Amino acid sequence: MPWKPEVNEDISQRSDEWHVRIRGINKTFGTHHVLRGIDLDIARGKINVIIGGSGQGKSVIMKHLMGLLKPDAGSIFVDGEDIVPLNDVGLNRVRKQFGMLFQYAALFDSLTVEENIVFALVEHGDPTTPERYADGRRRPPRRYSRSELHDIALEQLDKLALPRVLLRKFPAELSGGQRKRVGLARALVMKPRILLYDEPTTGLDPVSTKNVDDMIRSVSREHGVTSVIISHDMASTFRIGDRVSALYNGRIIESGPPDELRKSNHKWLREFIATSGAVHMDPVAEADLIDEPLVTAGAPP
Amino acid sequence: MLQRLAAVVDRLWGPLLRLLSASLEQLGAHIMLLWNVVRWALRPPYRLSVLLEAMVFIGVESLPIVLLISLFVGAVFALQLSSALRTFQAEAFTGATVGLALTRELAPVFTSIVVAARAGAGMATELGSMRITEQIDALATMAVNPVQYLVVPRVIGGILMVPLLAMVFNCIGMVGAYIVAVGMQNVDRGIFMENARWLLDPNDITQGMIKAVIFGLALTLIACQQGYNASGGAKGVGVATTRAVVGSFVTILVLDYFLTDIWLTFFSKNIQN
Numbered sequence A: 001m002p003w004k005p006e007v008n009e010d011i012s013q014r015s016d017e018w019h020v021r022i023r024g025i026n027k028t029f030g031t032h033h034v035l036r037g038i039d040l041d042i043a044r045g046k047i048n049v050i051i052g053g054s055g056q057g058k059s060v061i062m063k064h065l066m067g068l069l070k071p072d073a074g075s076i077f078v079d080g081e082d083i084v085p086l087n088d089v090g091l092n093r094v095r096k097q098f099g100m101l102f103q104y105a106a107l108f109d110s111l112t113v114e115e116n117i118v119f120a121l122v123e124h125g126d127p128t129t130p131e132r133y134a135d136g137r138r139r140p141p142r143r144y145s146r147s148e149l150h151d152i153a154l155e156q157l158d159k160l161a162l163p164r165v166l167l168r169k170f171p172a173e174l175s176g177g178q179r180k181r182v183g184l185a186r187a188l189v190m191k192p193r194i195l196l197y198d199e200p201t202t203g204l205d206p207v208s209t210k211n212v213d214d215m216i217r218s219v220s221r222e223h224g225v226t227s228v229i230i231s232h233d234m235a236s237t238f239r240i241g242d243r244v245s246a247l248y249n250g251r252i253i254e255s256g257p258p259d260e261l262r263k264s265n266h267k268w269l270r271e272f273i274a275t276s277g278a279v280h281m282d283p284v285a286e287a288d289l290i291d292e293p294l295v296t297a298g299a300p301p
Numbered sequence B: 001m002l003q004r005l006a007a008v009v010d011r012l013w014g015p016l017l018r019l020l021s022a023s024l025e026q027l028g029a030h031i032m033l034l035w036n037v038v039r040w041a042l043r044p045p046y047r048l049s050v051l052l053e054a055m056v057f058i059g060v061e062s063l064p065i066v067l068l069i070s071l072f073v074g075a076v077f078a079l080q081l082s083s084a085l086r087t088f089q090a091e092a093f094t095g096a097t098v099g100l101a102l103t104r105e106l107a108p109v110f111t112s113i114v115v116a117a118r119a120g121a122g123m124a125t126e127l128g129s130m131r132i133t134e135q136i137d138a139l140a141t142m143a144v145n146p147v148q149y150l151v152v153p154r155v156i157g158g159i160l161m162v163p164l165l166a167m168v169f170n171c172i173g174m175v176g177a178y179i180v181a182v183g184m185q186n187v188d189r190g191i192f193m194e195n196a197r198w199l200l201d202p203n204d205i206t207q208g209m210i211k212a213v214i215f216g217l218a219l220t221l222i223a224c225q226q227g228y229n230a231s232g233g234a235k236g237v238g239v240a241t242t243r244a245v246v247g248s249f250v251t252i253l254v255l256d257y258f259l260t261d262i263w264l265t266f267f268s269k270n271i272q273n
């Protein structure tokens, strides 16, 4: 049966189970109705995977989560706070809890690997500084010294199994896999509570893919962060995902643990998952299949 | 006949309206960006090293080409004017006329065009490629305002460096004019200097400097606006760069006319008296 979000539930309360709750997100670019009512819950401390075809709007969902795009309608509750109406200043406060790894890493070309990794620390200072002094006055974050920053960058490289010689290099000199790991290091230094990964393994060879998967899993376990991953790769989705949600025609059509998705009777989803050959679907009677044609860009819903 | 004319007007009307609304939209977008630049420039943190970098890129790196161009602009003007003025036996005024033209017009306009072609194009390309490779989004996700980090230092850099470069243009332009007029066209050295000093006054220099400040603002704002909003891959970056350069050239020349008009109407001391 198609997945339905819980209704009549107060989602404006912080919940231990759910970190982010998206309701009714709509987004149109010009005449292209990309998101048509996204309902999605992100489980706290778990690895949440979003799957879907190219150009379906997966990256657009991510950008809404970070407040980079504003929806035409709908709400996004992070820890019970709707981030849709927030202005720049409010969004910046929320964004400090987020880390994002972009599809092509989006490292700053003009900065060295070291400067990329510690960029957020230079900008914002020590994220662990208490917000107020004992007498209640606001306390500015502690600034790092040069040598501290250098040590942090080295530590991050070691943790992600990157050679230390990379520190002085520029992003253009790195391989795709190295770039992604540097991008992850850059996201991790601020000790985020939610990490977003946009196609972390696309374009990587099988060994690098496995490395990135292991890395995502260990980051998730060690720091207890909530992970949201966009993926095309069914093998890794079913290997590391705690929850998997499928995006189709601008809506989330299924959402649940991987084993539940295997039982889906959605024709497109069954083909999408099974085509890779890495994951096998549970059999479903032909009569129960839901066959929803793909709406092409620009067409009305 | 009349009907056909009406049809033609009808057909022209649509694109014309579209052009008008597109221009207004562009103007609005630039004003919005300017407003954001002002807002974010006033708000901490103030990133001095980033500003310094922008100033070096806009100012120091444009210096060689400004030196070269100003020398030849001064020289060619001296050459033309000394030969033209000689017909009236007025070649003694070569220095004064070149000086006037340089400070009021040539220095601010040529400097801005050089900076727009070099630094403006560079900025549009850099911001454009940062946009399409999601580096601008990455900045925002790290809770750093991209306008504050990327656009503010470039615009301030333009406002500070273009007048300085225009000043250099003035001086070197006069050197070029001196070499040609005195060295090659046998204008009397003492008269060249005396007339130049007599005709030029702080009012002219102020006029030139104000123009340079406004052109510096306009060209950096246009370059940043185009680069910041680039879309459509590598081709989009090329489009942004072309638009930045062409848009800056047109804007500088059109603004120049109106600024001159305003200046002559309101601030000019009449030089005849």
Ligand SMILES: Nc1ncnc2c1ncn2[C@@H]1O[C@H](COP(=O)(O)OP(=O)(O)O)[C@@H](O)[C@H]1O
Pocket: A029, A034, A052, A053, A054, A055, A056, A057, A058, A059, A060, A061, A297
């Ligand atoms: N800023 C934008 N302006 C216009 N269209 C956009 C924009 N961002 C995304 N789109 C469109 O939205 C659709 C979904 O894009 P995206 O989320 O990147 O797909 P994917 O699921 O492959 O990540 C695409 O058709 C794309 O053209």
Ligand SMILES: [Mg+2]
Pocket: A058, A059, A103, A198
């Ligand atoms: Mg994508």
